[in-house]
Amino acid sequence: MSADTVPDADWGTVTGWGRTAPTAALLVRPRTYEEAAVAVRDCGVRGGIARGLGRAYGDAAQNAGGAVLDMTALDRVHAVDVAGGTVLCDAGVSLHRLMEVLLPLGWFVPVTPGTRYVTVGGAIGADIHGKNHHVSGSFTRHVLSLELLTADGRVRTVTPGTPLFDATAGGMGLTGVILTATLRLQPVETALMSVDTERAGDLDDLMARLTATDHRYRYSVAWIDLLARGRATGRAVLTRGDHAPLDALPARSRARHAPLAFRTSRLPATPDFLPGGLLSRTTVGLFNEVWYRKAPRESRGRLQRISTFFHPLDGVPHWNRVYGRGGFVQYQFVVGHGREEALRRIVRRISARRCPSFLAVLKRFGEADPGWLSFPVPGWTLALDIPAGLPGLGAFLDELDEEVADAGGRVYLAKDSRLRPELLDAMYPRLADFRALRAELDPRGVFVSDLARRLAL
Amino acid sequence: MKDAFGLPQSLLVLGGTSEIALATVRRLVARRTRTVWLAGRPSPALDAAAGQLRGLGAEVRTVAFDALDPEGHEAALGKVFAEGDIDLVLLAFGILGDQAHDEREPLNAVRVAQTNYTGAVSAGLVAARSLQAQGHGSLVVLSSVAGERARRANFIYGSSKAGLDAFAQGLGDALHGTGVHVMVVRPGFVRSRMTEGMAQAPLATTPEAVATAIELGLRRRSETVWVPGALRVVMSAVRHLPRAVFRRLPV
Numbered sequence: 001m002s003a004d005t006v007p008d009a010d011w012g013t014v015t016g017w018g019r020t021a022p023t024a025a026l027l028v029r030p031r032t033y034e035e036a037a038v039a040v041r042d043c044g045v046r047g048g049i050a051r052g053l054g055r056a057y058g059d060a061a062q063n064a065g066g067a068v069l070d071m072t073a074l075d076r077v078h079a080v081d082v083a084g085g086t087v088l089c090d091a092g093v094s095l096h097r098l099m100e101v102l103l104p105l106g107w108f109v110p111v112t113p114g115t116r117y118v119t120v121g122g123a124i125g126a127d128i129h130g131k132n133h134h135v136s137g138s139f140t141r142h143v144l145s146l147e148l149l150t151a152d153g154r155v156r157t158v159t160p161g162t163p164l165f166d167a168t169a170g171g172m173g174l175t176g177v178i179l180t181a182t183l184r185l186q187p188v189e190t191a192l193m194s195v196d197t198e199r200a201g202d203l204d205d206l207m208a209r210l211t212a213t214d215h216r217y218r219y220s221v222a223w224i225d226l227l228a229r230g231r232a233t234g235r236a237v238l239t240r241g242d243h244a245p246l247d248a249l250p251a252r253s254r255a256r257h258a259p260l261a262f263r264t265s266r267l268p269a270t271p272d273f274l275p276g277g278l279l280s281r282t283t284v285g286l287f288n289e290v291w292y293r294k295a296p297r298e299s300r301g302r303l304q305r306i307s308t309f310f311h312p313l314d315g316v317p318h319w320n321r322v323y324g325r326g327g328f329v330q331y332q333f334v335v336g337h338g339r340e341e342a343l344r345r346i347v348r349r350i351s352a353r354r355c356p357s358f359l360a361v362l363k364r365f366g367e368a369d370p371g372w373l374s375f376p377v378p379g380w381t382l383a384l385d386i387p388a389g390l391p392g393l394g395a396f397l398d399e400l401d402e403e404v405a406d407a408g409g410r411v412y413l414a415k416d417s418r419l420r421p422e423l424l425d426a427m428y429p430r431l432a433d434f435r436a437l438r439a440e441l442d443p444r445g446v447f448v449s450d451l452a453r454r455l456a457l
Numbered sequence: 458m459k460d461a462f463g464l465p466q467s468l469l470v471l472g473g474t475s476e477i478a479l480a481t482v483r484r485l486v487a488r489r490t491r492t493v494w495l496a497g498r499p500s501p502a503l504d505a506a507a508g509q510l511r512g513l514g515a516e517v518r519t520v521a522f523d524a525l526d527p528e529g530h531e532a533a534l535g536k537v538f539a540e541g542d543i544d545l546v547l548l549a550f551g552i553l554g555d556q557a558h559d560e561r562e563p564l565n566a567v568r569v570a571q572t573n574y575t576g577a578v579s580a581g582l583v584a585a586r587s588l589q590a591q592g593h594g595s596l597v598v599l600s601s602v603a604g605e606r607a608r609r610a611n612f613i614y615g616s617s618k619a620g621l622d623a624f625a626q627g628l629g630d631a632l633h634g635t636g637v638h639v640m641v642v643r644p645g646f647v648r649s650r651m652t653e654g655m656a657q658a659p660l661a662t663t664p665e666a667v668a669t670a671i672e673l674g675l676r677r678r679s680e681t682v683w684v685p686g687a688l689r690v691v692m693s694a695v696r697h698l699p700r701a702v703f704r705r706l707p708v
Contacts, residue, residue, distance in 0.1 A: 013636050020461035023593035024636030046592070058461065064542075064636055065592030326677065329461045389677065394462040394488065417461035420489070450593070453542065454458035454466065 007035040014062040017055050017320050019327030020388050020417055023064035023450055031073045033179055037153055040177060040446060043067035047448035050177045052119030053094060056126065057330040057385075058417030059450035060172050066448065069177060071121055077101050078180070085185040086144060091121030091178040096314075099306070103262040107185040108243065108306075110142035114361075116311050121178040126414035127170030127374040131219040131310070134366035138376050140169035141369050142184045150176040151442035160370075167437045169371030172413055174438060174447045174457060188243040190259040193219075193309040195241035198298045203234025203347055206362065207340065207380075210238070214364055218242040219309070224360040225288040226350050226384060227281065233351045234344075236362065237295040244303055255303070264307040269317040276324030276389050284356035291358075313359075323387050329417055331397055332383035334365060334376065335409035342407035343380050346400055350384070353396060360384040372430035373457075375412045383415070394418060413451065421455045431457075458544060458593065463675035464489040465544030465595070469537050471522060471580050472550025473497035474506055476649040477599060480664035481547060481671050486515045488672075494537050496522035497550070524550045524576030525568070530583045538587040545675070546584045548577055548598045548625075551618075553651050556611050566613045573617035578624055585628055585637065592636040597671060598625040602645045602683075605692045608708055629680055640674050642667065643692075644684040658708075660685055 007030040013022045028048070030036040040048060046066030053072065054061060062068060074092035081087070082105050087098065096116035098109050111123070111130045118128065123139045124146060136142070145159045148168060156176075158165045168175045196217070200206035206222055214220050217240035224236045249255045313319050320328070335342045350357070361383045365376040386393060401423055404411060410427035411419055425431055434457070438447075451457065459465050466489050470478045473495030482493055493515045497503045507517040522533045537543065554569035581596065588594035603611055604618030622641060629639030644667045646658035667684045674682040683689040695703070 011635075013634060018461065021459050021463070021593075022636060023458075024589075024634070025592055059458065063592075064458070065590055327461070388461050394460070394464065394676075421466075450458050454460065 007031065007039050014051075014068055015327070016058045016061065016417065018057040018329055018385075018388070018417055019320060019323070019325075020329065021059055021450070023059070023062050025063050025066055025068040027070055028067050029070040029073050033074070033149070033155070036069065036071075036074070036149055036177055036179065037155075039067060039069050040149060040151070041153055043446065047446050049447060049449040050091075050121060050125070050173045052092065052122035053117045055115055055118050056122065057415040059454060060126070060414060061122075062450045063448060064450055064453075071119060071177070074179070080105060080107070082107075085187060086182055087185060088180060088182045089120060090180055091119060091124075093120050094118065095120070095123065099262055102185060103188070103191050103306075104260045106187060106189070106260060108188045110184060110186050111136055111139045112310050114311060115314050116307070117314060120181050120183070121173075124169060124178055124181060125171060125173040127369065127371045127376075128414070129365070129376050131221045131363065133376055134214055134220065134364050135218050136186075137367060138369045138371070138374060140165075140371055140374070143169070144182040144184055146181040147179040148176040149179055151444065151446040155179060163433075163437060164441070166370045166372050167434055169369065170374035170413075171371070171434065172373065172451060172457065173449065174452055175441060176447060188260075189246040190244045190249060190255070191262050191306055192244040192249065192255060192259070193241045193304045193306060194244040194248055195239060195302045195304050195309060196300050197296050197302065198238050199292070199295055200236045200238060202232060203236075203344060206234060206236045206238070210362075210364055214240075220363060222362045223291070224347070224362050224382070225292050226347070226357050226360045227285045227288050227354060228292075229351050234347050235292060237292060239309070241304075241309065248301070248303070263305055265315055267316050270319055270321040272318070272321055274321055274324050276326045276387065278322060278324065279356050279358070279387055281354050281356045284358045287358050324389075326387060326389035328385050328387050329393070329397070330383065330385040330415040331400070332381060332412040332415045333400070333404040333409050334379050334381040334412075335404060335407040336377055336379035339379065339407040339409065342403055342409070343382065346382070346403055349400065355384070355386050355390065355393075357384040357386050372434045373413060373428055375410065375414070377410070379409070383412075413455075416451070416455075419455060424455050458542070459595070459675075460489055463595070463678060464672075465675075466490060467492035467541065467543050468545040468547060469494040469496060469534075469543045469584070470547045470549055471496050471584070472524070472548070473519065474500070474502045475549035475551075475599070476651075477644070477647060477664045477667045478547050478549035479506055479510075481668040482510060482515075483513060484668045484672055485545075486510060486513045491516060492541070493517045494520055494543070496520045496533060496537070498523050522580075524572045524580065527576060527579035530579045534580065534583045534587065538591075542591050543588070543594060545595045545597060546588065548581060548584070548596065550576065551599065553611070553614050556613055559613050569613050570617045570620075573614070574620040574624070577621050581624065581628055585632060585639075588637040589632065589635045594636075595638045595640060595675060596625075596628070597640045597642060597675075600625065600641050600643045602643050602688055602692055605643065606696055606703070609704070610708065626680075638678055640671075640679055640682060642671060642674070642682045642684065643688070645688050660688055660691065
């Protein structure tokens with residue numbers, strides 16, 4: 001093996017986006033598929049795991065004492081079928097890059113989460129969902145095929161409908177390293193969104209509005225004020241919309257001239273070493289009050305950039321530093337339709353406990369996809385983030401887990417950093433199949449992560 | 458693996474009959490800890506401690522370990538780490554000695570020093586190497602306020618803890634950036650078997666309070682923990698007292 005095929009490698013400590021539980025790993029940055037294969041072959045007894053842009057909140061893309069394969073150098077967009085609406089790209093390509101390439105051609109990514117800075121490989125590994133889940137399902141529904149580097153050093157072409165695909169979709173990178181993927185795209189006429197906004201006075205009002213009208217919108221999401229109490233418990237701002245058609249743009253506007261131009265804005269980065277405790281009940285309460293009041297009681301057809309509608313926080317680089325050195329945990333769960341009472345109970349408990357969360361998001365999931373560890377199931381999903389230093393938070397979230405599990409629900413592994421392993425089997429009924437497939441495909445346990453060790457995946 | 462709050466799933470106690478250690482283990486078993494190794498000299502007390510923890514639902518194993526036998530530390534700890542990752546090592550062994558008696562019997566004083574300091578240097582380095590290889594984990598070292606300034610009443614014990622404390626701080630710096638976290642815990646007077654029958658000092662604390670402080674320190678990834686917290690300020694003042702004044706204090 002000549003020296004120039006050995007990937008860059010250096011030891012360093014790694015955390016997820018929540019900045020909790022740092023561990024040290026050999027960071028390997030393959031620049032070619034061959035280097036990726038070398039990295040997998042040489043990763044040693046503590047194994048390896050692929051990592052994209054590090055937006056998983058918990059420990060899914062870290063591997064203590066072993067190798068972490070930084071896939072972001074493998075970031076080529078190989079081919080776009082402009083007529084058919086598909087793209088073939090490397091797994092290290094970010095959704096941001098795809099939007100830059102695809103929007104001017106009249107295509108959009110089929111599913112985007114709350115940030116553009118995730119890679120295609122990460123999107124498949126976590127089987128991410130977006131505001132359009134009730135219409136479009138999760139990310140892997142739009143994957144036509146992918147190439148997977150497995151523990152034996154082989155590169156396999158994996159297509160939907162096979163066990164290996166269903167284990168890889170949402171499989172948190174534990175079946176292998178995704179090298180490329182072919183995605184089906186969403187046609188758009190403009191790079192703008194037509195957005196309807198309304199307020200809901202409490203949780204029941206919110207749930208009624210979502211149930212009655214969600215099907216009319218491709219994208220739908222509700223921001224909840226979890227610090228509101230009493231009759232205002234669960235008050236929320238609903239934001240819903242669709243890609244604006246060309247004729248919705250005002251005549252002679254700049255947007256009319258370049259309807260497919262992808263524009264974003266970025267503020268200066270959040271400084272590092274902010275003190276913890278900036279996000280207290282008082283500051284977050286004030287923020288929530290202002291955020292709720294500033295939302296229009298009702299507005300229709302407002303035009304917004306894609307970046308404003310989907311990715312407001314991407315405008316603030318390193319926003320996770322706001323939580324200080326102690327970091328934060330993100331809690332996202334889903335409970336099925338008919339389990340609304342569990343959702344109400346959990347929201348009441350969070351409100352009563354006064355958790356300072358300013359990013360609390362409720363939405364309705366549509367049909368589930370077949371990934372064995374894929375998170376979405378039809379029902380209600382709530383996501384919130386909380387400073388990790390909040391006293392008693394661990395025990396409190398354990399209690400919420402019990403409520404979720406009792407209601408037949410589950411928590412999202414891409415965001416988890418603290419679940420009790422005993423609950424996992426109940427939450428993910430296909431876990432035994434997943435473990436069996438891994439045992440057969442990767443008997444030496446080459447692919448492993450801190451998440452996999454913590455939850456015995 | 459530790460979770461986002463620094464809570465370990467597996468832990469190793471060096472000095473498996475220490476009251477502070479066992480109070481800490483009980484606390485952690487109530488949260489995430491499922492696997493516990495108790496290392497100590499084989500004794501009915503060690504077995505009893507293991508049995509009690511098993512009753513709380515933990516999977517407990519014991520391993521023979523003697524602070525006074527550094528040659529055996531590699532083998533004893535190697536056996537534990539060979540079975541799987543250890544998220545937290547609690548270095549909790551130590552003896553108080555009998556100051557008046559030990560001043561007259563230097564060999565006894567040496568035994569205090571060898572247990573509290575030499576034994577900890579050996580076990581601490583062996584544990585640190587394994588933790589570093591696995592890329593994660595915490596080493597919690599039970600020091601003492603007695604090491605902060607030597608007192609007439611217990612300077613043999615105090616000097617051994619001073620050495621241990623300095624060693625652990627340096628080890629923490631050496632391991633910075635390796636994924637391993639070293640936390641020095643400095644309790645004041647702890648009401649326990651070790652201090653039975655002694656006159657109680659001001660700001661006295663309990664093994665349970667030390668355990669609570671350790672859990673908090675793990676969550677915050679603290680490098681130094683005082684128990685109770687007020688001792689940080691008190692000892693800062695005591696440390697800077699002129700010796701002529703300190704000597705006359707009734708401590």
